[in-house]
Amino acid sequence: MNISIIIPLLNEEESLTELHDWIVRVMQSNHFLYEILFIDDGSTDTSWDIITQLGRSNPNVKGIRFLRNFGKSQALHAGFKAAQGDVVITMDADLQDNPEEIPELYQMIVEGGFDLISGWKKKRFDSIISKNLPSKLFNWAARKTSGVRLHDFNCGLKAYRKEVVKTIEVSGEMHRYIPVLAKSAGFNKIDEKVVQHQARKYGKTKFGMDRFINGFLDLITIWFVSKFGKRPMHLFGALGVLMFTIGFGFALYLGMDKLFINPLGRLITERPQFYIALVAMIIGTQLFLAGFLGEIMVRSRKNETRYNITEEINLTEK
Numbered sequence: 001m002n003i004s005i006i007i008p009l010l011n012e013e014e015s016l017t018e019l020h021d022w023i024v025r026v027m028q029s030n031h032f033l034y035e036i037l038f039i040d041d042g043s044t045d046t047s048w049d050i051i052t053q054l055g056r057s058n059p060n061v062k063g064i065r066f067l068r069n070f071g072k073s074q075a076l077h078a079g080f081k082a083a084q085g086d087v088v089i090t091m092d093a094d095l096q097d098n099p100e101e102i103p104e105l106y107q108m109i110v111e112g113g114f115d116l117i118s119g120w121k122k123k124r125f126d127s128i129i130s131k132n133l134p135s136k137l138f139n140w141a142a143r144k145t146s147g148v149r150l151h152d153f154n155c156g157l158k159a160y161r162k163e164v165v166k167t168i169e170v171s172g173e174m175h176r177y178i179p180v181l182a183k184s185a186g187f188n189k190i191d192e193k194v195v196q197h198q199a200r201k202y203g204k205t206k207f208g209m210d211r212f213i214n215g216f217l218d219l220i221t222i223w224f225v226s227k228f229g230k231r232p233m234h235l236f237g238a239l240g241v242l243m244f245t246i247g248f249g250f251a252l253y254l255g256m257d258k259l260f261i262n263p264l265g266r267l268i269t270e271r272p273q274f275y276i277a278l279v280a281m282i283i284g285t286q287l288f289l290a291g292f293l294g295e296i297m298v299r300s301r302k303n304e305t306r307y308n309i310t311e312e313i314n315l316t317e318k
Contacts, residue, residue, distance in 0.1 A: 003027070003034045003106060004085030004162075008075035009093035013045045014202035016093060020054050020061065023099045027060075030103050036061045037079045038093075042069035048311070055313035063313035070307040073175040078307060080165035082315055086110070088165045092156040098196045105159035105193065115164050115187035118150050118179055119157035121197035141216065145223045146180040150192050153177065157195050161187075173218050230298060236291030240284045247280030
């Protein structure tokens with residue numbers, strides 16, 4: 001199979017048939033062997049009924065339905081797990097991503113030798129205040145923090161080699177940082193392609209301003225995980241030793257001063273340096289223990305399922 005197209009969705013009943021027909025035209029005109037994986041993330045409209053109908057009429061359509069809304073990251077995780085194509089394409093279900101971009105993305109992966117190609121919506125049709133400016137700020141911070149030079153981390157249209165999606169684990173709200181996760185896993189051939197962005201045709205966006213706040217919090221998390229996720233002692237242990245050393249230094253100074261320099265002076269407990277030393281040594285010990293416990297957790301960590309599937313269409317056990 002050449003291409004697996006993964007489409008996470010939530011209440012997109014108006015656009016699914018049109019999107020399906022558009023993708024099929026592109027696939028047939030380029031003679032691709034393909035599958036379309038619709039991941040219904042707990043829709044409350046008729047989205048799943050439409051996916052079921054599409055699956056009956058087109059055996060290349062496959063579907064996974066979550067018991068409730070678990071989030072886009074979990075939907076992508078389920079899609080990555082089920083995908084069988086040599087190249088995996090992800091795109092949104094709201095018709096803002098153009099399926100005509102898929103053949104060139106496929107060629108960049110297969111012939112260009114890239115591990116991941118991320119779409120760049122250079123010209124956007126979203127609100128400047130609510131989406132464009134926050135997105136630019138978010139992408140700037142992500143580039144500076146992660147070291148991955150992409151202009152648009154949030155673009156849903158991406159292409160991957162199959163090995164990439166089978167290696168990385170997308171959890172929490174980390175779908176924005178899949179390129180960072182891929183780089184951390186050793187897939188360094190990452191590039192981007194300017195793609196056409198279209199105005200939303202049906203419904204309204206499912207994301208609000210809170211996604212940018214959560215995005216920045218996730219950015220801190222992914223920075224920590226990528227640098228210290230497998231060796232937390234290197235961060236917490238180093239900070240703990242530093243704080244304990246500072247505290248011990250103050251304590252040693254107070255002791256030497258009381259014993260040899262000014263034995264008749266104030267009591268040690270009456271001097272502010274005593275409390276600095278005490279707090280620094282306590283914090284240092286706690287940080288060191290946090291690093292030690294983190295190392296134990298990393299070594300004993302097991303993968304956990306973070307979503308519950310209630311129905312599937314045309315999927316086979318692999």
